[in-house]
Structure formats: structure tokens, C-alpha cells
Amino acid sequence: MLAVKGLRANVGGKEILRGLDFSVGPGEVHAIMGPNGSGKSTFAHVLSGREGYEVTAGSATFEGQDLLTLEPEERAQLGLFLAFQYPVELPGVNNTYFLKAALNSILKARGEPELDAVSFLRLIKEKLKILHLDDSLLKRAVNAGFSGGEKKRNEIFQMALLEPKLAILDETDSGLDIDALRVVADGVNALRSPERSMIVVTHYQRLLDYIQPDVVHVLSKGRIIRSGGKELALELEEKGYGWIDAEGQAA
Amino acid sequence: MNGVLPNGFESWLSAAPERPAGVGPDWLDDQRRVAQEQVRAQSVPTSKTEDWRYTSLKGLLEQGFAQVDESITALQPDDLEEILIPGLDSHRVVLVNGRYAPELSVLGDLPKGVRLGGLRALLDADPDALRERLNRIAGDRQPLFLALNTAGLDDGFVALFDRAVMLERPIELIHLSVGMDEPRVAQPRHLIVLGDGAQATLIERYVSLGESLYCTNSVLEISLGRDAVLQHDRIQMESANAFHLTGLYLSQDANSRYRGVNIGLGARWARTELVTRFRGEQAECDLQGLYLAGDRQLMDYHLDVAHSVPRCTSRENFKGILYGKGRAVFDGLVSVARDAQKSDAAMSNRNLMLSESAEVDTKPQLEINADDVKCSHGTTVGRIEPEMLFYLRSRGISAPLARRMLCLGFAGEIIQTLSAEALREHVSEQVGQRLESAPLN
Ligand SMILES: Nc1ncnc2c1ncn2[C@@H]1O[C@H](COP(=O)(O)OP(=O)(O)O)[C@@H](O)[C@H]1O
Ligand SMILES: [Mg+2]
Numbered sequence: 001m002l003a004v005k006g007l008r009a010n011v012g013g014k015e016i017l018r019g020l021d022f023s024v025g026p027g028e029v030h031a032i033m034g035p036n037g038s039g040k041s042t043f044a045h046v047l048s049g050r051e052g053y054e055v056t057a058g059s060a061t062f063e064g065q066d067l068l069t070l071e072p073e074e075r076a077q078l079g080l081f082l083a084f085q086y087p088v089e090l091p092g093v094n095n096t097y098f099l100k101a102a103l104n105s106i107l108k109a110r111g112e113p114e115l116d117a118v119s120f121l122r123l124i125k126e127k128l129k130i131l132h133l134d135d136s137l138l139k140r141a142v143n144a145g146f147s148g149g150e151k152k153r154n155e156i157f158q159m160a161l162l163e164p165k166l167a168i169l170d171e172t173d174s175g176l177d178i179d180a181l182r183v184v185a186d187g188v189n190a191l192r193s194p195e196r197s198m199i200v201v202t203h204y205q206r207l208l209d210y211i212q213p214d215v216v217h218v219l220s221k222g223r224i225i226r227s228g229g230k231e232l233a234l235e236l237e238e239k240g241y242g243w244i245d246a247e248g249q250a251a
Numbered sequence: 252m253n254g255v256l257p258n259g260f261e262s263w264l265s266a267a268p269e270r271p272a273g274v275g276p277d278w279l280d281d282q283r284r285v286a287q288e289q290v291r292a293q294s295v296p297t298s299k300t301e302d303w304r305y306t307s308l309k310g311l312l313e314q315g316f317a318q319v320d321e322s323i324t325a326l327q328p329d330d331l332e333e334i335l336i337p338g339l340d341s342h343r344v345v346l347v348n349g350r351y352a353p354e355l356s357v358l359g360d361l362p363k364g365v366r367l368g369g370l371r372a373l374l375d376a377d378p379d380a381l382r383e384r385l386n387r388i389a390g391d392r393q394p395l396f397l398a399l400n401t402a403g404l405d406d407g408f409v410a411l412f413d414r415a416v417m418l419e420r421p422i423e424l425i426h427l428s429v430g431m432d433e434p435r436v437a438q439p440r441h442l443i444v445l446g447d448g449a450q451a452t453l454i455e456r457y458v459s460l461g462e463s464l465y466c467t468n469s470v471l472e473i474s475l476g477r478d479a480v481l482q483h484d485r486i487q488m489e490s491a492n493a494f495h496l497t498g499l500y501l502s503q504d505a506n507s508r509y510r511g512v513n514i515g516l517g518a519r520w521a522r523t524e525l526v527t528r529f530r531g532e533q534a535e536c537d538l539q540g541l542y543l544a545g546d547r548q549l550m551d552y553h554l555d556v557a558h559s560v561p562r563c564t565s566r567e568n569f570k571g572i573l574y575g576k577g578r579a580v581f582d583g584l585v586s587v588a589r590d591a592q593k594s595d596a597a598m599s600n601r602n603l604m605l606s607e608s609a610e611v612d613t614k615p616q617l618e619i620n621a622d623d624v625k626c627s628h629g630t631t632v633g634r635i636e637p638e639m640l641f642y643l644r645s646r647g648i649s650a651p652l653a654r655r656m657l658c659l660g661f662a663g664e665i666i667q668t669l670s671a672e673a674l675r676e677h678v679s680e681q682v683g684q685r686l687e688s689a690p691l692n
Contacts, residue, residue, distance in 0.1 A: 049644075088639055090657070091661075092662070093663075098656070103647075105646075
């Protein structure tokens with residue numbers, strides 16, 4: 001589904017990703033862990049096509065298509081979704097209007113019929129329930145004045161609505177209390193399917209108690225330095241990132 | 252109306268053949284004569300004139316506008332179809348090229364104590380009703396375009412509310428411009444008087460049939476009695492080739508409330524002057540504004556809000572979206588007199604620039620002579636935030652649609668202050684359409 005090879009990228013003239021190899025098959029859930037500043041968000045942004053991230057080498061293909069030449073909206077239309085570490089506030093942009101524009105843009109790009117107002121509303125009400133979100137959210141501006149937890153839940157809510165093929169969750173757990181974490185994890189788990197893959201980026205292994213990954217990767221200084229099963233996450237938790245960094249240096 | 256004006260505006264005042272000077276009440280003719288002299292005494296403002304520093308009159312003068320000298324009578328109610336806003340239920344007064352058009356107007360049932368319609372008709376029927384009200388607020392020493400309007404004062408819109416009268420449905424004033432063979436200037440004069448405790452909503456719209464070249468120089472006098480409340484939605488959607496001037500002179504008695512929402516989308520050159528005078532304490536004046544300035548379009552706003560008595564509140568909140576070679580001017584003055592303690596004023600002008608070549612000159616000013624006041628002002632000139640754009644695009648939304656959504660989000664704060672849902676939808680749609688055809692650079 002996703003194949004990344006030898007990916008190097010600069011941000012602000014500084015090399016952040018330094019030869020990253022990574023691949024995800026259909027229905028798989030991969031966790032990426034790593035210390036702050038190791039390049040996790042940079043990787044997520046490069047995959048989604050954010051401006052200002054200069055790819056200098058390597059490739060990234062999504063279902064056989066070259067991702068790196070596509071506009072961000074084209075990637076989303078193909079089925080890529082990024083749940084932001086820091087969801088952006090859009091004052092004045094109504095949430096319902098935004099969700100409808102997003103869903104219909106994606107349907108249109110795929111040549112599917114757009115949803116009318118009634119069936120759209122029915123659909124979002126259903127998805128809201130999954131994330132224990134209140135209807136009033138729909139009347140508000142996108143993320144504007146939302147609490148940290150509401151913002152994260154709103155990201156997963158959007159994912160539930162847009163039904164991507166590959167979702168990247170960038171530290172969706174950070175800043176959530178245990179109850180909110182459970183709601184978010186339940187939402188994510190409800191979306192797991194044999195066709196949908198996920199990349200769960202996290203700093204702590206806590207989230208992985210709720211979302212069971214197939215593979216855990218450790219990212220350090222812009223490179224995957226270790227991959228393994230769930231036990232790798234526990235080992236990291238126990239020994240700390242210093243352990244990995246020391247090994248990374250040695251490698 | 253004889254005598255040559257030395258400043259290029261002679262043709263604005265060439266005698267209207269249908270209504271030679273002297274027709275109508277003497278007092279009005281005297282006022283016209285005084286105004287004519289005031290016009291004559293003034294020279295054309297130049298870039299050295301403080302109020303006109305950023306706005307040139309050259310393009311306007313080059314057109315050689317002449318006064319409208321014939322009534323358009325061929326229009327049928329059907330011709331209004333494309334102009335009416337679906338779902339807006341109003342008492343409708345239509346003016347065509349500055350003249351009241353009773354055949355197009357639908358006044359509907361009016362309660363006792365409300366007089367609504369054409370100014371000339373009321374002048375003919377009951378001149379005494381206007382004697383103490385017309386040309387009062389605007390003051391004695393009239394600036395050029397006000398003096399021109401007064402010198403040619405002939406017709407317009409009038410709404411008189413007796414004390415404590417309330418009107419449930421909005422009044423809709425449609426000023427329709429129809430192009431003539433020669434470039435014409437219409438100078439409608441509007442008078443709105445709310446007695447003590449009266450309440451009304453007025454929707455004032457400037458529209459055109461076709462994209463013709465003409466000029467509108469409208470003047471509004473609004474007087475609010477004690478405790479009176481007026482919501483005033485103003486939507487300027489003149490033809491893309493038109494010139495538009497508005498002078499709005501507002502007088503507010505104690506405890507009255509005024510909210511004006513100024514939407515400026517049309518005309519190639521538009522200047523709006525909003526002048527507020529508080530006559531009693533605890534009055535509130537809320538001026539909201541949204542303007543779009545597209546390629547080679549000028550939107551020019553001048554605000555003059557004088558807190559001359561204590562305990563009044565004013566808000567001046569203007570937002571602009573500029574693209575192509577669009578230009579805007581915001582010149583806002585809030586002044587607080589020495590005795591006007593506990594004045595509360597907040598002025599803000601925020602601009603969203605969609606192109607490198609657009610330009611805005613913004614000059615908010617506070618002149619405060621009292622010590623116990625709450626006054627603030629702020630101004631911003633910014634661009635669309637790249638992370639906002641990326642967020643929308645990462646959800647599958649195309650870049651042009653994402654930009655439009657962000658612009659409408661920016662504009663939404665002002666649009667939502669309009670009085671009716673049908674109107675908010677209408678304006679959002681118009682803003683969206685203009686942005687859709689806007690060049691991105
Ligand atoms: N816009 C930017 N300009 C310059 N440096 C950046 C920018 N964004 C991130 N970085 C740098 O890139 C490195 C990786 O950041 P990031 O990908 O956010 O790490 P992580 O998500 O793993 O905490 C950090 O050193 C950070 O300072
Ligand atoms: Mg990060």
C-alpha cells in the first residue's frame with residue numbers, strides 16, 4: 001500500500017529525514033515511536049504534501065502511484081489522511097460546511113455522486129456518536145476555541161467520515177486524559193478493517209495498549225533504526241529513548 | 252441654477268428641465284441655493300486635501316457625468332426579478348436612477364405612525380412634515396459631495412416613524428441604476444427619522460441592470476430619537492463600471508441604538524463617509540463593514556464618530572479582502588470630547604490580501620480629550636495562513652476552494668451581523684462568486 005525508500009527531506013535548509021525506509025501493507029497498523037525532534041511529524045507532513053518540505057532523495061509510492069509529485073488534495077482524494085498533531089483552527093469556517101466540502105471533494109474526484117444535505121447530515125450524526133461528540137460541534141467553526149481533547153476527537157471524527165485507505169495519526173494521544181484516550185482509541189479501532197491501514201505516531205507506548213499495532217518502528221534522527229513487534233514498544237518504555245539513541249549512534 | 256462652477260461639477264447641477272428651481276417649498280429652494288454657493292466656494296479636492304490623500308477624483312471627473320434629466324418609466328415589476336432576494340419579505344421602496352418608482356414599489360401594510368416612500372412625493376403632499384427634518388443633520392458647512400447633493404436635492408427615499416412605532420418586517424430600499432446613453436449622475440437624498448422608542452430594520456441596496464457606467468452620489472440623513480433602535484444593512488453592489496459615493500449622517504439621541512452593516516462589493520470606485528453624532532448619553536453606534544476590492548477597484552471608507560457627550564459606546568469593525576490590483580482606504584476617526592467621560596470605543600480594520608499587487612491604506616485614529624474612557628484601535632494587513640490552507644487541502648479540498656472558504660470565514664464575522672438569513676446567504680453567495688473569478692495573484 002505505502003512504500004517509502006531512502007527518503008531524505010530538508011526543512012528550512014536542514015536535513016531532517018535521512019534515508020528513511022518504510023512500508024505498510026493493506027490492513028496493517030504500524031506504530032512509529034521516537035524521541036521529540038526525531039522527524040515523526042516531518043515524515044507525516046512529507047507524506048501529506050505540505051509545502052516547505054523539500055524532498056532531496058528517495059521515493060514514496062501509494063498503491064503504486066508516486067505520492068511526491070501530487071498536490072495535498074490529490075493525495076487526500078486517493079485515500080490518504082493525516083490526523084494532525086496540532087489541528088489548525090479555522091475561525092469563521094463552519095464545521096459542517098467544511099466536512100461537507102471535504103467529503104464531496106473526495107467523492108467528486110473519485111467520480112462518485114456527491115451527498116445531498118439530508119444524507120450528509122444523517123451520516124455525520126452517525127459518526128459523531130462513535131466519537132461521543134456533541135451535535136453542537138457542527139455549528140462551530142473548525143477547531144476554533146476547541147479544547148485540546150475536542151480537537152483530537154474532531155480529527156478522528158473527520159477520519160471516520162472520510163474513510164481513508166491510509167491514515168496517519170500524529171500523536172493523537174498527546175494531551176488526552178485517560179477517558180478521552182479510550183474514546184479516541186475506540187474510534188480508531190472501529191475503523192480498522194482489512195483494507196484500511198494506519199500509521200500511529202506516538203511518543204508513549206500508552207496508546208498502544210489500546211490500539212494494537214502489527215509492527216512497531218523506532219525513528220531516530222530521521223531514520224528507522226529498529227522495527228519489531230509490540231514488545232519493542234514495551235522495551236522502549238522500560239529503557240527510555242536514551243537506549244535507542246545510544247544504539248542509533250553506534251549503528 | 253445659473254453661474255459657472257469653477258470646479259468641474261457644473262454638469263451635476265445643470266437644471267433639471269422637469270423641475271426648475273423654485274418648484275417646491277421656498278425653504279427648500281433657499282437651502283439648495285446655499286448649497287450651490289458652498290459648491291461654488293470649494294475647489295476640487297486633490298491629493299493634498301487630507302481627506303482625499305489616497306483617493307483621486309481624476310477618473311470621476313473625466314467621465315463628465317451630467318445630472319439625470321429623465322425618469323425611466325419603461326420598467327415593469329418583472330424587470331426586478333433578477334434583483335430581488337429570494338425569501339426576503341420586506342416593505343419595498345424602489346428608486347430608479349435616484350427617483351422614486353411607485354409602480355415598482357410594494358409598501359405593504361404599514362402601521363399608523365409610519366410614513367414610507369418617495370421624498371418628492373412627500374414634499375409635494377406635506378412639505379411641512381419635512382421642513383424641520385430635511386437637511387438638518389448634515390450641518391451648515393457641507394463638504395463638496397454633500398453640498399452637491401443638497402444643491403440638486405430633488406427626490407429620494409423617506410421613512411418617518413412616530414414615537415414608539417415598531418415595524419416587524421424590514422424596509423427594503425432598492426436603488427436601481429439603469430445605464431443611459433450619456434454617463435449620468437443620480438443624487439438621491441434619503442431621510443430616515445425614528446421618533447423616541449421607535450424600532451425598525453432598513454435594508455439599503457444599490458444595484459444595477461447591466462454593467463453600465465454611471466455615478467451615484469447618495470446622501471442619507473438618519474435621526475434616532477431617545478431609545479430608538481435601527482438596524483441598517485447597506486449593500487453596495489453597483490455595476491462594475493460605476494462610481495459610487497455615499498455620505499451617511501447619523502444623529503443619535505440618548506439611549507438610542509444603531510447598527511450599520513456596510514457591505515461594499517460593487518462599483519469600480521466607491522467612497523463611503525459615515526458620520527455619527529451623539530446627542531444624548533448612553534447611545535450605542537455599531538458600524539460593521541466588509542469590502543472586496545478586486546482588480547482596478549477602489550473601496551474608500553471614511554468614518555467620523557464623535558463622542559461629544561458622556562457614556563456612549565461605539566464600535567467600528569471593518570474587514571477587507573483585496574485581490575488583483577484592488578485598492579482600499581480605511582480612514583477612521585473616533586474623537587472623544589473633554590466632557591465625554593466613560594466613552595467606550597473600539598475600532599478595528601483588518602485586511603486580507605490575496606495578491607502582491609493589491610494595496611490598502613489604513614489609518615485608524617483616536618482623538619481623546621477625556622481621561623476616563625475605554626478606547627482602542629487596531630489594524631492588520633495579512634495573507635492567508637499557509638497552515639490553514641494546508642489543513643483544508645489535506646482533507647481533499649482543492650486549493651481555490653480552500654482559499655475561498657478561508658476568505659468567507661474571514662468575511663463571515665461581518666456577514667453574520669446582517670439582519671436576515673436570506674440576506675446573509677445572498678451576500679455570502681455574492682462574495683463567493685467574486686472570489687471565484689478573482690485572479691490568485
Ligand atoms: N518548519 C520548520 N522549520 C525548521 N525546522 C523545523 C520545522 N519543523 C520541524 N523542524 C525541525 O525538524 C526536526 C524534527 O521535527 P518534527 O518532525 O516535528 O519532530 P517530531 O514530530 O518527531 O517531534 C526538529 O529538529 C525540528 O526543530
Ligand atoms: Mg511531532
